[in-house]
Amino acid sequence: MSTCPQCGASVAANAHNCPQCGADVIFHYVPHPRIAKRKEHAPFKRRDLLPSDGAIQRFNAFLAVKITSAVGTMWCAYLFAGLALVSLPEAIRGGTAPLIAWIAQTFLQLVLLSIIIVGQKVDGVASDKRAVETYNDAEAVLHEAMQIQAHLAAQDKVLTDLIGEVRARKIS
Ligand SMILES: [Zn+2]
Numbered sequence: 001m002s003t004c005p006q007c008g009a010s011v012a013a014n015a016h017n018c019p020q021c022g023a024d025v026i027f028h029y030v031p032h033p034r035i036a037k038r039k040e041h042a043p044f045k046r047r048d049l050l051p052s053d054g055a056i057q058r059f060n061a062f063l064a065v066k067i068t069s070a071v072g073t074m075w076c077a078y079l080f081a082g083l084a085l086v087s088l089p090e091a092i093r094g095g096t097a098p099l100i101a102w103i104a105q106t107f108l109q110l111v112l113l114s115i116i117i118v119g120q121k122v123d124g125v126a127s128d129k130r131a132v133e134t135y136n137d138a139e140a141v142l143h144e145a146m147q148i149q150a151h152l153a154a155q156d157k158v159l160t161d162l163i164g165e166v167r168a169r170k171i172s
Pocket residue numbers: 004005006007008009018019020021022023
């Protein structure tokens with residue numbers, strides 16, 4: 001449904017004249033449905049996408065997030081490194097094969113676990129931030145487009161005024 005540039009009355013989508021004042025309606029504005037829909041919620045963050053149906057699922061997600069945030073700290077990485085180092089003298093005494101096994105299976109696996117989670121947390125925060133920025137950018141672009149829309153509507157009013165005046169002069 002559009003509005004008349006002259007009197008503001010609503011005009012049917014296929015009409016070319018205003019039913020109230022008879023002015024020419026030269027454009028029908030059709031807003032995209034996404035414009036109304038995007039007002040319903042802010043951009044999704046990782047937190048919003050956790051399972052929310054069922055108490056067991058919620059508890060599992062809660063526990064997983066708690067454990068991940070406890071393990072995913074550099075302090076936990078230092079703790080794991082200390083723990084791994086306890087068995088280092090024994091691995092050195094065992095020779096090359098036990099030493100390689102200690103490096104690969106004990107030290108790297110234990111310490112990298114925490115460090116990778118820390119890195120992923122930083123990535124997650126960055127992508128959440130990017131999502132919000134993109135949302136705000138889209139909002140700004142939408143606002144600009146609506147300003148253009150309002151500007152064009154104002155010009156439509158001037159044009160229909162002029163057309164009416166020209167027609168009135170032709171008749172007289
Ligand atoms: Zn009208």
